[in-house]
Amino acid sequence: MTTSIPEITLNNGVRMPQLGFGVFQVSDGDTTAAVSHALAAGYRSIDTAAIYGNEAGTGRAIAESGIDREELFITSKLWVADLGYDATLAAFDASLDKLGLDYLDLYLIHWPAPATGLYLESWRALEHLLASGKARAIGVSNFLPEHLQKVIDLGGTVPAINQIELHPALQQRDIADFNAAHGIATEAWSPLAQGAVLADPAVVDIAARHGVSPAQAILRWHLQRGRIIIPKSVTPQRIRENLDVFGLDLTADELSVIDGLERDGRTGPHPAEFNG
Template structure:
């Protein structure tokens, strides 16, 4: 099994730096995809209530025979369940679908600032953390202004902020804010849904290293110290995305990838999206 490095979150929990995402994968297909990922050596799986595939993920986990303490499982609270009591109920539903006794990481999926409820949900996540139902809590798609409101509550600082992040959308302001507060930055859509795989600069670096363009982009993320969760349902790609620890990009090569920023957002803007 490929040795996947871990990052220490701000509460001391160890999280694999490379995980497996199941966004836009059907529940039935998720079981096969997660099973393939676990067989390849992934131990961190990222799902969400809105994906509709927590049950499929849970089936793969149960069938794997892998000890629970070797796995790192993340799920996310959907916007429709924002609010204190609704969050607690939604967490139990997710846990039941996954067939687990606890989660390793639970995230608020979007701040939905127009609803004004995410601080209430954060208080619910803090209760789940205190009760031992989850090992770490965090957020997804939060801008610095949204995270600051949570910090200002005076309780738990989020352990993770998972945001869209890839060479075409590098979110440097969010990354700097997260670093200042000891929050790990996790990239969803780390490959920009494949939009950068034909980028000439990426192709040139890939050729130099005898690697695929996807491997170059994932390596760039890892050397920047981020957590990444690439997604694929193709076993060969699942294995390829894991095989990114046998080479390093030079400082010059990292700078070339850094130069691909173009505000290339593929998902909604967190300031505007309310579900």
């Protein structure tokens, strides 16, 4: 299969690879090796976050890769402890410093933490970063429609991305539909449900028909449904395998079968449950 990665055009015209590499729950030391393997395999989009504690490890791999900065698409995220206008600007600069970069391609508010009432102040700070050129695109993560609507009601920039937990067992159609209606791209974190759906008989059967792994079949389902995805692994073989999904086409019936696998399969907290 080819490893040519298609791009999604975000609502401000910035183009983003549809398949990237995530480093959630990877230690800082292991992150350098994992991101290095990913970049060598052909990934150009890397997703990290302040709360992951591995921005420095990500930055080391980027620096050691020798790849031109303009060829890369780097995302990081603002944690809830730094919500608020001034705190957001300071946290952004701290992330840039750890990554060793002059700008980010995408900066996200990691959680709305609605009880604090501060995410709208942070959004205004992100708009400042966008206007200054320090962030090429801005968005959110784990936002429900009610949180997104409040951001939109500010009358300024509409988020380019809403990154949410999304996989066959948790498809979050209400959020994805709201995103689509407002020109917000949906990006799936935990696209493989941390492995929880790989043994599903329907997925195994579809994968066998195409001579691919269950993980590849699920990643292809995401791509054909138009989502941005950021699978993660620390195993070089799986890192390469997760990228090798562009010579595969699932049929309409196969897509529908995977669409029908939804159950209560959340692997992380619900946005409304995290108020800290």
